[in-house]
Amino acid sequence: MRRSCGRARYDCVHVEPQAGTGRSSGFLADDRGGDTDDITAIIGVSGKLEGNVLYGFSDEVSTEVVKRMIGEDMDAHDPMALSALGEIANVITGNAATELAANGFTCDISPPVIIEPRGSTLTSTVPKQILVTFKSELGLLTARIGLSENARYKERAA
Template identity: 40%
Template sequence: MMDKLYKAFVDATSHVFQLMLNIPEISAHPEKTLKCDEAVDIAIGIVGDLQGEVVYRFPVATSLNMVKIMSGMEFDAVDVFVTSAISEVANIISGNVLTALSGGDLRCDILPPVQQKPDEGKAYEIESSCCICTAIGEICLEIRLNRASHMLH
């Protein structure tokens, strides 16, 4: 399950970055600790057969570069517009992941993106972190999910 999830997130991120930002090359590597100090954290809640969240950590420099490419405008700080644009990218990636996973018998939906750091105190069955490196900076993903109770039997 973890390999499938990890691959789905990397593939979806690659696809979205190529389509929206014209960045064809990305590389991913598992990461135990996320090294992004100043970052825009966007959490996408997941409900259905899997429940939990995926937290996207976009370092400030990566965020500003992404929004510059998407809007053609220069930003020198993260504001409501930047956060909204970054949230939408996280939303699109998550939607692509769940669409890819729905090819099997896994049924999930995403909740609207919210700006928040992950809940460190909660335990999850499925936990993974990875950093995705792109030409405009890194993105860190923290996948934190539980199987729904009806799937455990």
């Protein structure tokens, strides 16, 4: 699972090849939730693991990410920009789910949900979450990963 999360972190800044990455930090969050960033993309996870992954973007980082994806300046809260940010979250989490499945943790992901503006408080049923913050040339990015093994999960028949 550590390898899959590391791969997801890598994907987060390399989804667009122009975005370099710098130092990162990760730690186990003491709380079961947190406040949202200017724009927060949430992807639900179900299957052998269940929970959610939240990607936090400041307005400045959102604007730069969207500019690199779409190739034009756009307000970070424009519907097309929000869709692009949701798609980034979807791609990163989808790649992580593929890595997890290769390691015996079959997962499905939900379509992205976008929360804006900053300051909404979210509470998760997952008791522990990993909070990853890392620097890129676009600015500071955060991911809050809250996944736990699903005791009710039954392997699908092949």
